[in-house]
Amino acid sequence: MTMNELTFFWFSLAGFLVSGIYAWGGHIFLGRLLRGTGLMMLVSWLLLTIGLIMRWVRLDHGPFTTMYEILGSNIWSFVLFFLIIYWRMPRIRILVLLFLPVIYAMFAWMLMVPKTDVPLPNTYHTAWLYVHISFGKVFMGALIISMLVSVVILVRQFLDRWIPDLPGERSLLELSYRFLLVALVFDSLMLIGGAIWAQQAWGRYWFWDSLETWAFISWLSLAVAVHLKITLKPEPAYFALFIIFIFIISFLTFFGVPFVNEIPHKGVV
Amino acid sequence: MITRYKLLAWLSGLPLTLLGLVTFLAGVLPVVTGYVSATSGLALGYSLLLINLVFAILVREKIKNNPFLLLFHMALLLMLLAVGVSRLTYFKGWVEISLDMPITEPTGVISKGPWHPNAFKKTRVALLDFEANYGSDGRYQSIRSLLQVGNSQQPTLIADSQTADILGYQFTQSSNIGFALSFVWMATDGTLVQGVSHFPSQTAYPETQGIDLQLPGVEKPIWIGLDIVSKRQDFFTPEFRVPDDYSYTVMSTSGPQMVTPNSAVSLPEGQLMLNGLVPWIGYDLYYDPSIYFLLFTSLIGVCALAIFLWQRQVKTSWILENDDE
Numbered sequence: 001m002t003m004n005e006l007t008f009f010w011f012s013l014a015g016f017l018v019s020g021i022y023a024w025g026g027h028i029f030l031g032r033l034l035r036g037t038g039l040m041m042l043v044s045w046l047l048l049t050i051g052l053i054m055r056w057v058r059l060d061h062g063p064f065t066t067m068y069e070i071l072g073s074n075i076w077s078f079v080l081f082f083l084i085i086y087w088r089m090p091r092i093r094i095l096v097l098l099f100l101p102v103i104y105a106m107f108a109w110m111l112m113v114p115k116t117d118v119p120l121p122n123t124y125h126t127a128w129l130y131v132h133i134s135f136g137k138v139f140m141g142a143l144i145i146s147m148l149v150s151v152v153i154l155v156r157q158f159l160d161r162w163i164p165d166l167p168g169e170r171s172l173l174e175l176s177y178r179f180l181l182v183a184l185v186f187d188s189l190m191l192i193g194g195a196i197w198a199q200q201a202w203g204r205y206w207f208w209d210s211l212e213t214w215a216f217i218s219w220l221s222l223a224v225a226v227h228l229k230i231t232l233k234p235e236p237a238y239f240a241l242f243i244i245f246i247f248i249i250s251f252l253t254f255f256g257v258p259f260v261n262e263i264p265h266k267g268v269v
Numbered sequence: 270m271i272t273r274y275k276l277l278a279w280l281s282g283l284p285l286t287l288l289g290l291v292t293f294l295a296g297v298l299p300v301v302t303g304y305v306s307a308t309s310g311l312a313l314g315y316s317l318l319l320i321n322l323v324f325a326i327l328v329r330e331k332i333k334n335n336p337f338l339l340l341f342h343m344a345l346l347l348m349l350l351a352v353g354v355s356r357l358t359y360f361k362g363w364v365e366i367s368l369d370m371p372i373t374e375p376t377g378v379i380s381k382g383p384w385h386p387n388a389f390k391k392t393r394v395a396l397l398d399f400e401a402n403y404g405s406d407g408r409y410q411s412i413r414s415l416l417q418v419g420n421s422q423q424p425t426l427i428a429d430s431q432t433a434d435i436l437g438y439q440f441t442q443s444s445n446i447g448f449a450l451s452f453v454w455m456a457t458d459g460t461l462v463q464g465v466s467h468f469p470s471q472t473a474y475p476e477t478q479g480i481d482l483q484l485p486g487v488e489k490p491i492w493i494g495l496d497i498v499s500k501r502q503d504f505f506t507p508e509f510r511v512p513d514d515y516s517y518t519v520m521s522t523s524g525p526q527m528v529t530p531n532s533a534v535s536l537p538e539g540q541l542m543l544n545g546l547v548p549w550i551g552y553d554l555y556y557d558p559s560i561y562f563l564l565f566t567s568l569i570g571v572c573a574l575a576i577f578l579w580q581r582q583v584k585t586s587w588i589l590e591n592d593d594e
Contacts (some may be wrong), residue, residue, distance in 0.1 A: 122411065122429035168592035175587045181578050188571045196564055200428055202441055204361075204555045205564070213301050213576070220294045227287040 005058070006115070008051030009072070013107045015044025016079075020100040024105035033094050033165070039085050041096070045079045052076060061120035064129065071110035071255065073133075074140065075103055081141025092175070094165040098148045109255075127199035135190035139183050140254060147247035151242035157237050173236040176227055176243055184222045187250075191219060214253040221246045281324035289317035309358050315349065337577040344570030351559040351566065353528045357382040360438070360556035364394075366416070367449040367549035370465045371395035375554055385556065388436045392419050399550050401446055401509035407502065409472075412442050414550055427552065438556045445470035445551030446509055448478075449491060450517070456486050456539035467549050468495050471509075475501070487538045494518040495546075496527075511546045519543075 019040040026034035052072055056062055063069030086093050149172050155162045156169060166172060194215075195205040206212060225242055228234060234242075279285060293314030299305040322345055325332055362378040371393035372525050399414035413428040418435050425433045425440075432441045455463040462485060468478045478495035489579045497504070499512035517528045519538055528534055530545045 041445055125430050133569050167588050171588045171592045174589060178582055181375060181582070185571060185575045185578065188567070188574075192564060192571065199439070199560060199564075200432065202432075202553075204439070204441075204553075205557075205560055208300060208307055210301070213297065217294065217297055217301075220297065224287065224290045224294060227283055227290060229289050231283045 005051045005054045008047050008054065009107075009111065012044050012048035012051060012121065013104075013111070015040060015047055016100060016103055016107070019044060019096075020104070021168050022246065023096050023100065027097055027163075033096070034246070037096060038093070039082065041100075042083060045076070045083065048072070048076055048079070050135070055257050059117055059119075061124075062130075064124060064133065065118045065120060066116060067113045067255070068115050071106055074137065074254070075106050075110065077137035078106075078141055078144055079103060081138065082145070085145055092145075092149070093146070095148045095152075097163070098151055099144070102144065102148075123201035126197055126200060126215060128193055128200060132190055132193035132197050135186050135193050136254070139186035139190050140250065142179045142182040142186060143247055143250055146176045146183060146243050149176040149179070150243040150247075153236050153240035154244070156170065169236045173239060174252070177226075180222065180225060180229075180243060180246075184219075184226055187222055191215060209258045211253065214249070214257050216262055218246065218250040221249055277324065277328050280320060281328040282321075285317065285321040286325075289314050289321055292317055315352070319346075319349045321352075322349065326542045326553075335577065337573045337580070340573035341570050341577060344566045344573060347566045348563060348570060351563040355382075355557050355559040355563065357384045358386065358556075358558060360385045360554065362554045363443060363445075363551055364440075364554055365445070365447075365467050365549045365551045366394065366396040367465050367467065367547045368396050368399075369547070370449070370451075371417075375427040376467075377550075381556075388556070389438060392436055394418055394435060396550065397424055399548070401550065402507055403505045403509065405502070405506055408503065409444065412446075412550070414442070416440070417467075437558060438554045441553045441555070443551040444472055447471045447549055447551075448495065448511065448546040449549045450480065450482075450495070451547050452482070453542040453544065454484050454539060455542070458486070460485060460539075465547060465549075466493075470551065471505075482541075484538070484541065487536065489522070491536075491541070492520040493543070494520075509548065511548060515546065517543055 019037055020039060022034060023037045026037070052063055055069070055072075063073040074105060082096070091112050107194060118192065152163055152166055153169055153172050153176070194212075198207065200203040225239070226248055228242065291314075293311060296305075296310040296312070298313050300307050300310040320344060326339070327344050332342055334378070352553055358528060360378070360381040362375045364372060364376045366372050366419075370418070372395075373391060373393055374389055395417045397415040399412070401412040402410040404410050411429055413426065413431075415424040416435070417424055417425055425435060427440055427442050429432045431441060432439050434440075442457075448466045449465040451465050452463070454460070454464075456462075466480050466482050467572050468480055471478075478497070480493050481490035482493055483490040492572050494517065496515035496516050496518060497512050498516070504510055504512040515530070518531070519526045519528050519533070519534050519541075523536070530535060530543065532543060534541045534543065
């Protein structure tokens with residue numbers, strides 16, 4: 001780990017912190033989201049990108065092996081996904097107030113875990129790795145938006161009209177559900193891509209290792225949620241609670257299971 | 270008539286889908302703990318979803334009238350059928366092959382479906398060459414091997430990230446590697462048997478290197494231990510090879526005997542010639558004819574679902590009218 005990479009990561013975190021203070025300040029004192037919040041986030045994201053590229057060039061492989069790298073690359077993809085939504089859906093830009101604390105937590109975790117350099121395992125030298133990971137990042141990006149909207153629905157049960165810039169509960173529920181559908185499609189694609197990779201690398205498309213099993217549980221929970229919404233039409237608050245539960249399961253699958261095992265799919269690398 | 274209509278509606282309806290998914294989820298949880306096998310844990314949810322899908326495709330007009338929704342459901346049905354075929358015909362096991370000693374069947378079975386067709390039989394698979402590299406700290410670095418299938422002139426390469434399809438079985442390099450005893454048995458009645466017997470994996474059981482050798486015409490198996498004098502680093506680094514200095518301990522009815530390579534042991538039933546060691550390497554085997562079909566249909570299904578959802582969602586805004594803003 002050279003100082004340059006870490007310096008860029010710290011600068012990026014500082015940038016996100018300033019963006020958060022700026023956004024929350026505008027919301028609290030002026031009652032609106034100030035112009036320039038997105039630009040500040042974009043600059044912070046670019047700093048993170050530079051740090052990740054420097055590490056990629058130095059190690060000659062992408063951020064795929066250690067928890068440090070996985071957290072870094074997922075902060076990168078979460079922010080990218082959010083920035084696209086921020087750009088394309090102005091009505092929900094205010095979600096940045098809830099999104100940035102998630103990023104702070106992940107940054108804090110990332111900067112605390114060991115920053116050791118681990119060579120890329122032989123089984124990771126395949127294009128399917130990129131396919132699998134890319135789909136996974138879109139899946140989690142969509143799920144995080146769905147979760148943030150669900151948090152607003154839940155908080156509004158106690159604080160009426162919390163974040164008034166956002167529309168009513170039924171609309172928020174519909175929005176959360178639509179992002180959940182995107183998450184379901186990309187989660188499915190991630191699992192298929194991963195299965196092809198596993199078949200190529202280890203001769204079996206499914207092994208029921210802890211990561212695969214929890215990934216399947218996440219997918220099933222998503223499928224249950226989608227069918228629950230269509231069939232039983234639950235109250236927004238209950239559905240929001242279920243989406244938050246799915247996010248927790250998926251987040252732990254992404255970061256908890258590999259964290260326990262140090263590297264993903266450890267048993268078969 | 271009404272009852273039949275209700276039954277069809279229930280069998281083809283989304284509530285049953287939901288029930289099937291929840292049952293599936295409930296079936297996966299015990300699989301995580303390891304108390305239940307995946308096949309039995311998922312059987313009930315699988316059956317419910319299969320029934321539900323068949324009736325949904327046959328009965329539901331909404332599905333029949335939308336080509337993408339129909340394609341998605343058809344793909345799901347084919348996937349479920351493929352998974353069923355997979356569980357009935359799959360094979361999971363391993364094989365150990367020593368240099369210049371072809372094998373004609375898997376060494377061991379972990380699990381297999383009841384209808385697994387043994388495609389391996391009567392075909393020789395020989396290890397032509399291999400290279401296994403380990404670092405000075407003893408850590409594994411890389412492995413690659415060349416196999417010959419039958420009389421094929423084209424050798425098959427297997428490496429860390431390169432598996433091979435041989436007779437429908439996926440050969441994957443395992444971390445197991447070891448030595449095999451090459452021997453010749455000359456019975457007093459003139460019977461001559463030549464063979465190899467594998468000592469346990471050097472990577473998994475370096476401290477327990479012993480085999481029970483059952484010779485024809487000898488009542489009890491003879492235990493043969495491998496005593497390697499050379500340092501482990503000498504035959505693992507940089508490349509795995511037969512150690513320079515080793516001997517055998519033979520336990521027979523006449524008691525323990527220390528035997529050097531290329532020496533003979535006399536037994537009441539004949540003479541056992543213990544030749545030198547030959548290396549063997551291990552492969553994990555997996556047989557599942559449904560894999561590519563499964564992957565293809567799953568991709569088709571997800572794409573059809575994505576198009577269907579996209580078509581439906583773009584028609585309406587997520588901001589609903591008369592919502593309490």
